[in-house]
Amino acid sequence: MxxxxxxxxxxxxxxxxxxxxxxxxxxxxxxxxxxxxxxxxxxxxxxxxxxxxxxxxxxxxxxxxxxxxxxxxxxxxxxxxxxxxxxxxxxxxxxxxxxxxxxxxxxxxxxxxxxxxxxxxxxxxxxxxxxxxxxxxxxxxxxxxxxxxxxxxxxxxxxxxxxxxxxxxxxxxxxxxxxxxxxxxxxxxxxxxxxxxxxxxxxxxxxxxxxxxxxxxxxxxxxxxxxxxxxxxxxxxxxxxxxxxxxSYTPEESAVMIAYGSVYGNTEAAAFLLASRLAERGVRNVLLYDVSVTHPSLLVAEAFRCSHLIFASATYNAGIFPCMETLLLELKAHSLKNRTIGLLDNGTWAATAGNQMRTVLESMQNMTILEPVIHIKSALTEAQLPELDALADAVAASL
The missing domain is CATH 3.60.15.10 (Ribonuclease Z/Hydroxyacylglutathione hydrolase-like)
Structure with a gap:
């Protein structure tokens, strides 16, 4: 018919x-x-x-x-x-x-x-x-x-x-x-x-x-x-x-996407705590995504929508957590530019993912990387909370 x-x-x-x-x-x-x-x-x-x-x-x-x-x-x-x-x-x-x-x-x-x-x-x-x-x-x-x-x-x-x-x-x-x-x-x-x-x-x-x-x-x-x-x-x-x-790679909204790659939950906990700190500073549009369960196509779309992107990655075999690396390379392949970036990495014996993520992002156009870049060894400590607050302050101030 x-x-x-x-x-x-x-x-x-x-x-x-x-x-x-x-x-x-x-x-x-x-x-x-x-x-x-x-x-x-x-x-x-x-x-x-x-x-x-x-x-x-x-x-x-x-x-x-x-x-x-x-x-x-x-x-x-x-x-x-x-x-x-x-x-x-x-x-x-x-x-x-x-x-x-x-x-x-x-x-x-x-x-x-x-x-x-x-x-x-x-x-x-x-x-x-x-x-x-x-x-x-x-x-x-x-x-x-x-x-x-x-x-x-x-x-x-x-x-x-x-x-x-x-x-x-x-x-x-x-x-x-x-x-x-x-x-x-x-x-x-x-x-x-x-x-x-x-x-x-x-x-x-x-x-x-x-x-x-x-x-x-x-x-x-x-x-x-x-x-x-x-x-x-x-x-x-x-x-x-x-x-x-x-x-034109212009963000649709003043929003924060936090994408995290976590093996045992400690990187996830730090990402959630950062999201909470942003909420305390009046940031209303914060979205948290686990790169291991969220398809990269959705994260690419969210990255085009949002003005601010935060990547929190465990170090895996001395490199970027594989699902996070896939996301970053997808964003680069789709020519994303003009975003403000926050970085956090975690490693028990080698916290190197942060520097490697920075390398990928700096190869893209007009990506502003905020300081501080937070390096965690195994789990976030009380002594590092001021660093987390400083990054939350930097993100909130740039929105």
Whole structure:
């Protein structure tokens, strides 16, 4: 049974939802699943904008065939060639061999890489500012390389002022009957997934996202149609502001994330005591995370949100506690910058994790490391409480 939904009088969502997938890209936990969005424009010419992941290809093809009926598919616009959006492309082109593929040259090359040679493949490569008229609609193409693959473009419909934004403005989470962001409690129930999606999938490419946002600012946008998550038709400026913060590595909030890696509980106790000292100084937004039980993707998202980050690590085999080291390297890989940092380490016979954490953090841009860096031997002592207070004072003063 088909599951498409009308967006406008001639535009339809024909995607699908996967609620069984445990790990997106085999890395990121998605307990609420994920949607794969594709769109069909039924103008004088018919236009399919992207396809879907293999897991939902059956329902997608049913949607496509039902809406087209006896009509031919004239164009397939490929904004992004990642397999979660192009896995069904081969099936579409086999069923509709007369369709013309519209994409960048890099995307066309990738079609060959993924699918091999199609007999009599019809294609039209486009570059910045090129247009395609389909009847009432004129579609223009805006290049968005490295948001977050090199072949990416986005498509703007001048008639209805819709931006088909590829992976930009997407989010984790499967869609229910509510297709639009204004139909769901987005800020309370979806924002965390949107932040975690952006920071982990696209976060490394802030300058490229900023370039796309600058181009988007010149367009009159009344609707955002991403490839994952709900469609935006209200409060678009609010969501664009989130992207401005995330892509410029500007903290969303004055908040403190304390991430700790503890073997026997002594480092955890010190981290909790520091959090308590901050609360006593009036700091209201303090979050404490055990790096051994919290997935790194959540901690990366929190690090993008918070202005202040405190890392408390046991020394392990004369190095950083492994889960803490993973977190720090993830933050570096995602190009996080512009944060205020506190450090605490613990070691019975070699408290060296603090200096090694400092080395990683100092290799990142504009990371301000507060003093003192606290070194614990086995367990925090009464004599070290003034150091803990001094670090709490430094964090509170810098907020």
């Amino acid at each position: 088909y599951q498409h939904r009308a967006i406008t009088e001639d535009l339809y969502w024909i995607g699908g939802n996967d609620r069984r997938l445990a790990l997106f890209e085999n890395v990121y936990p998605i307990p609420r699943g994920v949607s794969y969005n594709a769109y069909l424009l039924m103008d004088e010419k018919t236009v399919l904008l992207d396809t879907v992941d293999k897991s939902v290809s059956d329902v997608f093809l049913e949607n496509l065939e039902h809406l087209l009926g006896e009509r031919q598919l004239d164009y397939v616009i490929v904004n992004h060639m990642e397999p979660d959006h192009c896995a069904a492309l081969g099936q579409v082109l086999h069923r509709y061999p007369e369709a013309v593929v519209v994409c960048t040259q890099k995307a066309l090359d990738m079609i060959g890489q993924f699918f091999g040679a199609f007999p009599a493949l019809r294609s039209q490569t486009v570059k910045e500012g090129d247009t395609l008229t389909t009847g009432r609609h004129t579609l223009s193409f805006v290049m968005a390389p490295m948001v977050h693959w090199p072949e990416v473009m986005v498509t703007y419909d001048a008639a209805d002022k819709i931006l088909f934004s590829a992976d930009a403005f997407g989010t984790f989470g499967a869609l229910g009957g509510n297709l639009f962001a204004d139909e769901i409690p987005f800020e309370s129930q979806w924002l965390e997934d949107a932040r975690r999606y952006y920071t982990n999938i696209v976060g490394k490419y802030g300058p490229q996202v900023q370039a796309l946002l600058k181009k988007a600012a010149s367009l009159e946008i009344q609707m955002l149609c991403p490839l994952h998550g709900p469609i935006w038709r209200e409060n678009i400026g609010w969501f664009l502001d989130k992207y401005m913060h995330w892509s």
